[in-house]
Amino acid sequence: MMMQNTYDEMNSTLVKQWLTHFSLCAIMAQILSIYGLVASVIMSNNIKEKMAIHTAFLQLGAGISVGLCGMAAGFAIGIVGDAGVRASSQQPRLYIGMVLILIFAEVLGLYGVIVSILMLTRSTDGVTECRY
Template structure:
């Protein structure tokens, strides 16, 4: 009987009922912050794309690269949110829930920062490359550097997700 009570205590301590909340919160943070970053990047650069399109309509499609790169941030958040949501269970270890939260915050906040960077670079870059087309290659390089910020969050997030269940207490129903 003492073993049974001790096992229940370990499960309550390491597998509380609120652990799945943190996992779900991680999935929500991944998609919400990534979408906010992508929408800011798209909206900020779209203003420059359309105003520059008045002066140079022939370069309109070339300048949409900013918006396309911003939308890739949504994909990062979506993939991470789906992976996290597939791992969330009613009974799960608290460590796993915290790792899911950290993974979601990692990709979400990196996506948010990357979206801000893409929006600002896209706005200035499109306006500058419209006046001087030789600046387009420089704008693309800086956009790539901005996009990589989101990719760093994905890499860290995947590392956390692969280690979220290593060596944790198995929670029984």
């Protein structure tokens, strides 16, 4: 009986460890949505009733930048996460390599946010009234 309890405790610990390891892909995919939220909050603070046309186009470009980079990063995280979880369940030492590749995939989304913030900070320079 004592041996069975020890086995059950060890098995439940392994299951918890694997669940936390494999949920990393889902957590990193959710970070991409936070990047879009940051860009949209910055954009919503700059919206005025009379806004220059170049400001509107810069905001459009910033949104497209975050969206496309987030989509590319999401695809990369999905593909790497699928292959990495399958491989690291068979050979646990591949987990660290999977995490490194996931970080590189996440950086794609971060680059989109950086470009978006650069575009949004430039959009307030030299605001002129649009007369169209």
